[in-house]
Amino acid sequence: MKNYYLITFFIILFSCSNKEKEEEIVSSGVFYPKVESRSVITGKISNIKNFSNKSKTIRLIVDDITIDKQVKYITTINENGKFLFDIPLSHSTKSFLVYSDGRIAPYIFPNDTLMINCEIIKRESLIGIKATSYDEKHKKFQNNFKKHDNWFYTEVDKFKKNLEKEQSPNNLKIEFLDFEKLLHKKIDSRIKDKQSNKIIYDYLKYSATYSCYENIIKLGRKIEDQKEKKTFYSFLTDSITFNQNALITSEYMYFLNFYSNFVEPRSTISIISTGKSDEQIKKELIAQKIENKLKLRPGIWGDYSVASNIRNTVIEREEEFTASSIDYYLELVKKNIKDNYTRQLLLAMLKKEKLSIIERDNINIPSGSEFQNTSKDLTSNLYDEILQKNKGKVIYMDFWATWCNPCIKQFPYSKKLHSKFESKDVSFVFLCCKSKKEAAENIIKTYQLKGQQYILNQKQYEYFEKQFEIVGFPSYILIDKQGEVYSKNASRPQSENTSITIEKLLNKK
Structure with a gap:
């Protein structure tokens, strides 16, 4: 990927025509939630004073499979060009450091501090950012990662550009599977010292597999016949297992997201509602939904799935909750989530949500801003x-x-x-x-x-x-x-x- 991006990136990023995966903005200086496994990035923009009229904030975007979303952290740049991120992070991954219209992609690790020097660049009317140097500990790795990462996505883009798209999904699937094999051969040839470059090697190998699989799932969505679709996806459903090591690449997270939404069979929920209050029914539905997810996906993938579901339901406000409802979720998380990082993250998010509900319930709508009374027939x-x-x-x-x-x-x-x-x-x-x-x-x-x-x-x-x-x-x-x-x-x-x-x-x- 290039270090410099056109402004259309941000138009896409902040558009919300559908309920798609959203970014969570964390206020400057408040890196919520507090968990044990963290990553720190310290940086300096050397020529910030030459752009005094430009933004004094910088963003860090990280894919977090724990809650199945992109998290966007924002922090301020001081008058000397210095900035600091201190974020929760469970596994190493590529991130995006974004300033104005451009971005760079450092690879970050949990329980680690990365120091990066940057400078602002201007091309025509666009303002971007580039990395000029990293600290001694990370310099060699970051430069190698950038080189190989750029190569990988150039190969993928070239393949997609030359792909004859007017083919059946099955033929396209074969092409992607053949391309996956070819990519693996090229990676094996490209990375000579696999032991010394294990992280980059694994990153490329997993990216090759799961970027192809993700595209195959997209192809299968076009098949209307359910029996044919099941056969089309059989190579996945026969062998799918959760691979925690693959979390080092975002491609795996995207693949799992597509797999969960379009391939995995849906579980049914049934409860006896006779003689029960709405609140009790709701609690039983929540508990059974969590139980089903943990059965369907045992181990840490189940924890991640539950975390994602709770985030979608509670934090994204798909439903309205009271403080007591949040208490029920807190108990379920303590009881069911075994992975320590995921449990910490969810508990912190739910506690924050509970506080916001309590605060909200103690305030009124501003005077004169109540909903206007209109006839239902008015158009x-x-x-x-x-x-x-x-x-x-x-x-x-x-x-x-x-x-x-x-x-x-x-x-x-x-x-x-x-x-x-x-x-x-x-x-x-x-x-x-x-x-x-x-x-x-x-x-x-x-x-x-x-x-x-x-x-x-x-x-x-x-x-x-x-x-x-x-x-x-x-x-x-x-x-x-x-x-x-x-x-x-x-x-x-x-x-x-x-x-x-x-x-x-x-x-x-």
């Missing part, structure tokens, strides 16, 4: 109602969903934007889509989000989707003081351009 009339209510004002519309992390990550910036224009003729209208009202209210309370709040039913959403050509969340619309749509693709609250554009519309005659 186009709702838009007319919004225009009429805000006649003569600039309207900044925010279409969001409770399960969309990129939407929610913008809310602190929305608050700042609202404060800036609070005394001016600007209305902030938040339209929550495809979400439950209770979940939306809790988020509004948590972020103390001021503005006009609406929760759309399906008909209303479909109207706005067509009216403004909405393709995903978050989506932002700007309407001028005359009630005319200025932009169907307005910039996010975080962008300086948003404030500039609103000012421009306010001054428009």
